[in-house]
Amino acid sequence: MRHLLLAAATTLACAAPALSENRIDLIRPDAPALATRGTHPVGVRAQDFTDADRIDVIAAAQGGTPTTDRTLRTEIWYPAAEGTEPGTTYDTILRDGVTPTTLTGSAARDAAPAQGSFPLVILSHGYPGNRYLMSHLAENLASKGYVVVAADHPESTYDDQQAFASTLVNRAVDQRFLLDSMAALEGDLGAATDADHAAVVGYSMGGYGALIFGGAGLSRTALERTEPAGFAPPAGLLDRLAAGGEDHASLVDPRVKAVVAIAPWGRQHEFWDAGGLNDLTKPLLLVSGSDDDVSVYDAIRQIYDQTTATTRHLLTFDHANHNAAAPIPAPAEAWAMSESLGRAPFDHYADPVWDSVRMNNILQHFTTAFLDIHLKGDSGKADYLNLIPDAGDGVWSLDDDGTPDAAHTYWLGFPDRSAKGLMFETKPSGQ
Template sequence: MKFPTIVAALAAGIPSLLQAENRIDLVRPDAPALAAHGDYTVGVRTMTFTDPGRIDVVNATEDGAPLRYDRNITVEVWYPAAEGTQPGGTYQTVLRDGKTPVTLTGMAARDAAPAKGSFPLVLISHGYPGNRYLMSHLGENLASKGFVTVSADHPDSTYSDLGVFGSTLVNRPIDQAFLVDSMAALEDQIGAITDVERTGVVGYSMGGYGALIYGGAGLSQTAVSRTEPAAYAPPEELLRRHLSGSASHGDLVDPRVKAVVAIGPWGRNRDFWDAQGLAQFKKPLMLVAGSADDVSEYPAIREIFHETIGTRRHLLTFASANHNAAAPMPAPDNSWAVSQSLGWAPFEHYADAVWDTTRMNNILQHFTTAFLDLHLKGDSDKARYLSLVEAAEDGVWATSEDGVPAAAHSYWEGFSKRSAKGLRFETLEAE
């Protein structure tokens, strides 16, 4: 075999080798600029926080006093690691069926000593169902850029303990608030480097639902009434604590949260918010969605975009992508086989029919980095990555031979020539 043929054969085998490792830290050559890993080696630790006396939504009844229990929430915490840390490690988890074991490979070093400094906190909240590794690609990526990221296993909402939907409706924003408080209370090395006064929340699907409530968008009367078209509310009016205008919801909204990223947020499609409740959301907001989302429903996500009039907000749209747009990690290799317990291949829980998942991950990493750097770190230079021609294809590439942009240049900032395709980025100002 000639040398060029050997090289070609090796190159052809690279994707399959990477897939076999189930890597969550891939950055494609055509990724936008801010998707690249940052200057920090990444450390990771697993922690469990306990919220004593949480109301037991799962076992609530219409005529009984609320039961209470200790709610244990396991999290993965990624953080900038000390100089000299050797990168790389694996994660042991399960697929969407809640049973099949899978090993993921990333760049984080288990239990590494943290770097010196003070870093903003980013809370990452999965969908229903999900687990703390579903957006691990984003957790590692942001940690390499100087954030402490904490990703939760939300009880009653993971692959392994999927419970009644009402528990997620009530508990998701409460979990998010509890985890920020828990990170603030840490007295160890991780606590010493975490600045919770500069917190961002990234939520996917039901994580986005919780993030919007936690950020200030109280629920509608329809949502808490157990009547159509919502009809998901748990008994005892337990969801009423998130009602727009209520004192309990007002107490939940946290001034330490400076920015929210909601990816495919569920709820407006079932009238869980109305325009009045969404207008109470005041924090900088970036929405991310697929234009073919038929779970949270793209038209409903656009309603959130138009009705959150109390803040400057963005909407990043992946043309023709469905509900899996941007957030889930690449489908693990053994998710391609049909699961006996599910009756379908878990692959479809992670993947999109149109877009490559790593490509979407990289685009999300790029925009989330710009948005959080701007609002959590005060890096005003990142605003240029959020001031774009609305439709990516309308951008004009016009540079001199040495790469200096000409007056006509309007291509998306950070995207290489020909790479800004199939995307739309809209911005609305607060009214």
């Protein structure tokens, strides 16, 4: 017994340094094939973009439509020049808005970009969140030949969380502003950015914004509701996002070629109806946990069913809740009690059932296939999305030489016994 205890203590001691690094770039040995890092080293730069004279939603609650300069602080990840030495840290804070933490990744701060021009991906966090919440995906995609930008959305971050109305009005507009800003970027990073081939990846309220930006205008119910408090921004400010309106039509952008919406918020409160969702024509990948009680899984399935003008996919993590796939693994500091929250911030990042790294890897796999198809024209990746719906029904069957035979129906790219607890459904445009 003493030997077992000593062995366990040794194992924990060896594991502690890795855990304390708060790594965002972990790839499990059983990860699906496209989760692995690409061939590019990765660079990262900080950049602020300011949208002058944006309507100030918070101040508008006091009357009128005042404006202010709205500054979005971003991180931009990108393929770096050959020979770039990997490794950087990100100093940030936890969900409680006060506790500092340091994340460790594989990007190199301010490295020179690789030669070439690379499609653009916009990452948009939830309410609250920050630009590092999906940094695992940012680094992963940059290594595969994408420029990825993630912003701190003002009034929607851990240390600047204000009235929900601001996020309702601003999120899709922020995403469009990021696209325009990246398209106008100059210098070596501007030369590396192909903003004419762009995608939006949004989590929770980021997913809400991505659907609007992608073409799904808001319903009359959303514009007219007054309860719960905060759902109705003042002065009709949501009207510009209404389905069928000229303002919304001008927001939607042909440079956006695909949308990934992870646990998108809104359908459970009738912020869209079938008509508004039918206006979304961008290829769509939806991701959800089957037990999501924030955005509500049945409502996300309604989005899947009602976006009939496009081909769309729904990836479901069985028994996962709202944190399915998007957030980084909970930093070590998030395991401790936070006085400001009255609980540990751990539950902001983690899922009670699923391992975060596994979910991150699965998201990296499917997002890579989806974006490679629609932003790079890589039709060979389509086989990774042509799957039997229930992974549990897959059959692993190989010939003597290790080649899949006629009975083999296991999900492509997943090692044997690793595609468990997952569903992947597809509906073509018109259905």
